[in-house]
Amino acid sequence: MMKKDVLKLIKERRSVRKFKKKKITMGSVRKILEAGRWAPSGLNNQPWKFMVLQKELKDRLSRYTHYSQVITSADKVILVFLDKKNIYNYEKDLLSIGACIQNMLIFLHSINYGACWLGEILNQRDKINKMLGIKRHLQLEAVIALGEPVAYKRKGERESLKKLILNPP
Numbered sequence: 001m002m003k004k005d006v007l008k009l010i011k012e013r014r015s016v017r018k019f020k021k022k023k024i025t026m027g028s029v030r031k032i033l034e035a036g037r038w039a040p041s042g043l044n045n046q047p048w049k050f051m052v053l054q055k056e057l058k059d060r061l062s063r064y065t066h067y068s069q070v071i072t073s074a075d076k077v078i079l080v081f082l083d084k085k086n087i088y089n090y091e092k093d094l095l096s097i098g099a100c101i102q103n104m105l106i107f108l109h110s111i112n113y114g115a116c117w118l119g120e121i122l123n124q125r126d127k128i129n130k131m132l133g134i135k136r137h138l139q140l141e142a143v144i145a146l147g148e149p150v151a152y153k154r155k156g157e158r159e160s161l162k163k164l165i166l167n168p169p
Protein backbone atom coordinates (compact mmCIF):
# COMPACT_ATOMS: atom_id res chain seq x y z
CA MET A 1 0.00 0.00 0.00
CA MET A 2 1.27 3.47 -0.84
CA LYS A 3 1.86 6.10 1.83
CA LYS A 4 -0.98 8.22 0.44
CA ASP A 5 -3.48 5.44 1.09
CA VAL A 6 -2.46 5.08 4.74
CA LEU A 7 -2.92 8.82 5.28
CA LYS A 8 -6.35 8.57 3.64
CA LEU A 9 -7.32 5.73 6.00
CA ILE A 10 -6.09 7.69 9.01
CA LYS A 11 -8.05 10.77 7.99
CA GLU A 12 -11.30 9.06 7.09
CA ARG A 13 -11.47 6.85 10.21
CA ARG A 14 -14.23 8.06 12.55
CA SER A 15 -15.51 6.74 15.84
CA VAL A 16 -18.49 4.50 15.18
CA ARG A 17 -21.12 4.23 17.90
CA LYS A 18 -23.89 2.38 16.07
CA PHE A 19 -23.45 -0.96 14.36
CA LYS A 20 -25.32 -3.36 12.10
CA LYS A 21 -26.50 -6.64 13.59
CA LYS A 22 -23.87 -8.53 11.56
CA LYS A 23 -21.31 -10.80 13.23
CA ILE A 24 -17.57 -10.28 13.11
CA THR A 25 -15.73 -13.58 12.79
CA MET A 26 -13.15 -14.52 15.40
CA GLY A 27 -10.75 -14.77 12.45
CA SER A 28 -11.18 -11.04 11.79
CA VAL A 29 -10.83 -10.25 15.50
CA ARG A 30 -7.55 -12.17 15.56
CA LYS A 31 -6.29 -10.07 12.64
CA ILE A 32 -7.26 -6.89 14.50
CA LEU A 33 -5.38 -8.11 17.59
CA GLU A 34 -2.46 -8.95 15.32
CA ALA A 35 -2.35 -5.30 14.23
CA GLY A 36 -2.26 -4.33 17.92
CA ARG A 37 0.45 -6.85 18.74
CA TRP A 38 2.77 -5.32 16.14
CA ALA A 39 2.61 -1.82 17.61
CA PRO A 40 5.85 -0.26 18.78
CA SER A 41 6.53 -0.24 22.52
CA GLY A 42 9.32 1.16 24.66
CA LEU A 43 12.12 -1.42 24.92
CA ASN A 44 9.76 -3.66 22.94
CA ASN A 45 8.15 -4.35 26.31
CA GLN A 46 4.72 -5.17 24.83
CA PRO A 47 2.84 -4.37 28.06
CA TRP A 48 -0.62 -5.18 26.67
CA LYS A 49 -3.07 -7.98 27.26
CA PHE A 50 -6.41 -8.42 25.49
CA MET A 51 -9.79 -9.91 26.23
CA VAL A 52 -12.60 -10.31 23.69
CA LEU A 53 -16.19 -10.30 24.91
CA GLN A 54 -19.42 -10.95 23.07
CA LYS A 55 -23.06 -11.73 23.77
CA GLU A 56 -24.22 -11.75 27.43
CA LEU A 57 -20.87 -10.93 28.98
CA LYS A 58 -20.40 -8.00 26.59
CA ASP A 59 -23.84 -6.71 27.50
CA ARG A 60 -23.05 -7.08 31.20
CA LEU A 61 -20.00 -4.88 30.65
CA SER A 62 -22.24 -2.19 29.16
CA ARG A 63 -23.66 -1.48 32.65
CA TYR A 64 -20.38 0.14 33.67
CA THR A 65 -20.46 3.12 31.31
CA HIS A 66 -22.66 6.03 30.24
CA TYR A 67 -21.95 4.78 26.71
CA SER A 68 -23.73 1.46 27.26
CA GLN A 69 -25.59 1.71 23.94
CA VAL A 70 -22.31 1.69 22.05
CA ILE A 71 -21.41 -1.62 23.69
CA THR A 72 -24.81 -3.25 23.29
CA SER A 73 -24.91 -2.21 19.63
CA ALA A 74 -21.42 -3.65 18.97
CA ASP A 75 -21.01 -7.29 18.02
CA LYS A 76 -17.86 -7.67 20.10
CA VAL A 77 -15.63 -5.62 22.36
CA ILE A 78 -11.90 -5.82 22.89
CA LEU A 79 -10.66 -4.96 26.35
CA VAL A 80 -7.10 -3.70 26.45
CA PHE A 81 -5.18 -4.07 29.70
CA LEU A 82 -1.84 -2.79 30.91
CA ASP A 83 -0.06 -5.73 32.51
CA LYS A 84 1.37 -4.15 35.66
CA LYS A 85 3.52 -7.23 36.22
CA ASN A 86 5.30 -6.23 33.03
CA ILE A 87 6.05 -2.53 33.50
CA TYR A 88 9.40 -0.99 32.64
CA ASN A 89 8.26 2.64 32.68
CA TYR A 90 4.64 3.47 33.48
CA GLU A 91 4.39 6.48 31.17
CA LYS A 92 6.07 4.80 28.23
CA ASP A 93 4.13 1.58 28.71
CA LEU A 94 0.87 3.55 28.67
CA LEU A 95 1.92 5.38 25.52
CA SER A 96 2.67 2.01 23.94
CA ILE A 97 -0.84 0.84 24.80
CA GLY A 98 -2.16 3.91 22.93
CA ALA A 99 -0.09 2.95 19.88
CA CYS A 100 -1.45 -0.59 20.09
CA ILE A 101 -5.05 0.65 20.19
CA GLN A 102 -4.55 3.05 17.29
CA ASN A 103 -2.98 0.26 15.20
CA MET A 104 -6.12 -1.78 15.74
CA LEU A 105 -8.46 1.13 14.92
CA ILE A 106 -6.70 1.91 11.65
CA PHE A 107 -6.48 -1.71 10.62
CA LEU A 108 -10.11 -2.53 11.37
CA HIS A 109 -11.19 0.56 9.48
CA SER A 110 -9.12 -0.64 6.50
CA ILE A 111 -11.19 -3.85 6.40
CA ASN A 112 -14.44 -1.88 6.63
CA TYR A 113 -15.25 -2.42 10.28
CA GLY A 114 -16.00 0.40 12.64
CA ALA A 115 -15.10 0.95 16.26
CA CYS A 116 -15.23 3.31 19.18
CA TRP A 117 -12.43 3.68 21.72
CA LEU A 118 -14.21 3.91 25.08
CA GLY A 119 -12.40 5.57 27.97
CA GLU A 120 -15.14 6.77 30.29
CA ILE A 121 -15.70 3.16 31.35
CA LEU A 122 -12.30 3.17 33.07
CA ASN A 123 -13.97 4.92 36.02
CA GLN A 124 -15.37 1.49 36.85
CA ARG A 125 -12.25 -0.56 36.12
CA ASP A 126 -12.05 -2.18 39.56
CA LYS A 127 -15.66 -3.35 39.43
CA ILE A 128 -15.13 -4.62 35.89
CA ASN A 129 -12.11 -6.70 36.92
CA LYS A 130 -14.17 -8.18 39.73
CA MET A 131 -17.10 -8.97 37.44
CA LEU A 132 -14.78 -10.69 34.95
CA GLY A 133 -12.66 -12.42 37.61
CA ILE A 134 -9.50 -10.67 36.39
CA LYS A 135 -6.49 -10.13 38.66
CA ARG A 136 -5.64 -6.61 39.85
CA HIS A 137 -2.30 -6.40 38.05
CA LEU A 138 -4.21 -6.27 34.78
CA GLN A 139 -5.30 -2.63 34.58
CA LEU A 140 -8.05 -1.85 32.09
CA GLU A 141 -6.95 0.96 29.73
CA ALA A 142 -9.61 0.90 27.03
CA VAL A 143 -12.63 -0.88 25.68
CA ILE A 144 -12.92 -1.00 21.91
CA ALA A 145 -16.48 -1.57 20.72
CA LEU A 146 -16.49 -3.00 17.22
CA GLY A 147 -18.82 -4.07 14.49
CA GLU A 148 -20.01 -3.25 11.03
CA PRO A 149 -20.80 0.45 10.92
CA VAL A 150 -24.29 1.71 10.24
CA ALA A 151 -23.79 3.90 7.18
CA TYR A 152 -24.05 7.64 7.69
CA LYS A 153 -21.72 10.55 7.21
CA ARG A 154 -19.54 11.15 10.24
CA LYS A 155 -17.97 14.55 10.48
CA GLY A 156 -14.37 14.78 11.60
CA GLU A 157 -12.92 17.93 13.10
CA ARG A 158 -9.33 18.73 13.89
CA GLU A 159 -7.27 21.80 14.79
CA SER A 160 -5.33 23.21 11.86
CA LEU A 161 -1.67 22.28 11.56
CA LYS A 162 -0.89 25.98 11.82
CA LYS A 163 -2.26 26.02 15.36
CA LEU A 164 -0.30 22.92 16.33
CA ILE A 165 3.19 23.62 15.05
CA LEU A 166 5.06 25.60 17.66
CA ASN A 167 7.68 26.85 15.24
CA PRO A 168 5.85 27.54 11.98
CA PRO A 169 8.25 28.02 9.07
Ligand SMILES: Cc1cc2nc3c(=O)[nH]c(=O)nc-3n(C[C@H](O)[C@H](O)[C@H](O)COP(=O)(O)O)c2cc1C
Nearest residue numbers: 013014015017067070116117118119120121156157
Ligand atom coordinates in the same frame (compact mmCIF):
# COMPACT_ATOMS: atom_id res chain seq x y z
C1 LIG B 1 -8.63 8.04 25.31
C2 LIG B 1 -9.97 8.11 24.57
C3 LIG B 1 -11.13 7.93 25.27
C4 LIG B 1 -12.38 7.97 24.62
N1 LIG B 1 -13.51 7.71 25.33
C5 LIG B 1 -14.71 7.73 24.71
C6 LIG B 1 -15.88 7.36 25.42
O1 LIG B 1 -15.87 7.00 26.59
N2 LIG B 1 -17.07 7.43 24.74
C7 LIG B 1 -17.13 7.77 23.42
O2 LIG B 1 -18.24 7.79 22.85
N3 LIG B 1 -16.03 8.09 22.72
C8 LIG B 1 -14.81 8.07 23.31
N4 LIG B 1 -13.67 8.36 22.60
C9 LIG B 1 -13.75 8.70 21.17
C10 LIG B 1 -13.54 10.21 20.97
O3 LIG B 1 -14.68 10.91 21.41
C11 LIG B 1 -13.25 10.49 19.48
O4 LIG B 1 -12.08 9.80 19.08
C12 LIG B 1 -13.04 11.99 19.19
O5 LIG B 1 -14.21 12.71 19.47
C13 LIG B 1 -12.65 12.25 17.73
O6 LIG B 1 -13.62 11.71 16.86
P1 LIG B 1 -13.23 10.63 15.75
O7 LIG B 1 -12.66 9.43 16.48
O8 LIG B 1 -14.53 10.30 15.06
O9 LIG B 1 -12.24 11.24 14.82
C14 LIG B 1 -12.43 8.28 23.22
C15 LIG B 1 -11.24 8.44 22.51
C16 LIG B 1 -10.02 8.33 23.18
C17 LIG B 1 -8.75 8.47 22.36
